[in-house]
Amino acid sequence: MRIYIVEDDISVIHILEDIVESGDLGEICGDCGGEPADVHEVLRARPDVVLVDFFMPVMDGVEFVRELRSFNATIKCIMISQVSAKELISKAYTAGVDFFISKPINLIEVTSVLKNVAKQIQNERTLDNIRHMFMNEIGQKPQNSRESSSYSKKLRYILNRIGMSGEKGCSDILKICDYLHRERIPVSQMSVAQLCEAVSDSPKNMEQRVRRAIAAGMANVAHMGIEDFMNETFTAYSSTLFSFEEIRTEMDYIRGKRTDGGKVSIKKFIDGLMLEADREI
Structure with missing residues (x-):
């Protein structure tokens, strides 16, 4: 599972990288290095999952996810946030966020969420393979x-x-x-x-x-x-x-x-x- 981190705090990026690598939760395929988010840079890294901070300079997390989804709807988006207001959380889900991780970063929560996402991705790929096999059996292409x-x-x-x-x-x-x-x-x-x-x-x-x-x-x-x-x-x-x-x-x-x-x-x-x-x- 390829993971890209969009976060303006370098220390948070390092914490997340350590959790992913030490827990063998996936492969870090890139991060924004604390700079403003660049959707096309993320897409070029071909991630399966993007961890994105809610509050980002230039483009906030919700706007970033919405634009990312307009190019690729299959990437899983996990929002990193201290936000608890229901209307903001609802706005994020509407934009295409799949899961939330709370700040300050918690090892157990990050591990649990990423494992759930990995299972979801695996299930979707399995279903997609079955669908392809079925369509091939009946002589049709998806x-x-x-x-x-x-x-x-x-x-x-x-x-x-x-x-x-x-x-x-x-x-x-x-x-x-x-x-x-x-x-x-x-x-x-x-x-x-x-x-x-x-x-x-x-x-x-x-x-x-x-x-x-x-x-x-x-x-x-x-x-x-x-x-x-x-x-x-x-x-x-x-x-x-x-x-x-x-x-x-x-x-x-x-x-x-x-x-x-x-x-x-x-x-x-x-x-x-x-x-x-x-x-x-």
Whole structure:
């Protein structure tokens, strides 16, 4: 069980880490280091459980949980708080908090709550496995699997149209899109380096493959425009997956009018690709 701690008091973070590690209650996959909470940083750590303080600077615990839930509804959220007012506790539960831990931190309470959460997660996974087995037995795929497969097919269809399906970086692009789509994270919220780190153990190599693949796609689209400016694929994707100015630059480069081609924007391409996939029927 992977646990992330969102707490502005470093001493509390250390206490919780000691309890988790000494009690073999899970793996600490990260903490905010006493800094304001960052939802996307937490999501990149892929925790099963988030321990979050009620009173946090910039964004309080309830707001944090609500935003976290908007991206990933399966993460278990445990609120750390001295609050006893019923209306505030009710507000926290409404936002998506699963359990409460009282301050000051108590070893027995933390251990008990985390063990209960671990059992809950295990039960949910067991039920999910049974559901998958049942659906496979009757020859159907679960709804989320069908949706994921359908979305992936739309992405592949577009990449194939611009001649990128054979590029090594094509599978990397699909991984990035799948991650953003699954976690419901806008591409604008992450840098290219962060995107690659989220889905690869070798992010720099992945970024190079993706950049080369997109450059190949740009060259293919530019060739289409040179041959037929009204080409259906050219008109559909020259300004959605790429900057049209960069496509024109690439076309001039192919014609021998320039010494360098168009520049690739990975985030522009990913954003455009995902938008186009959403429009595909």
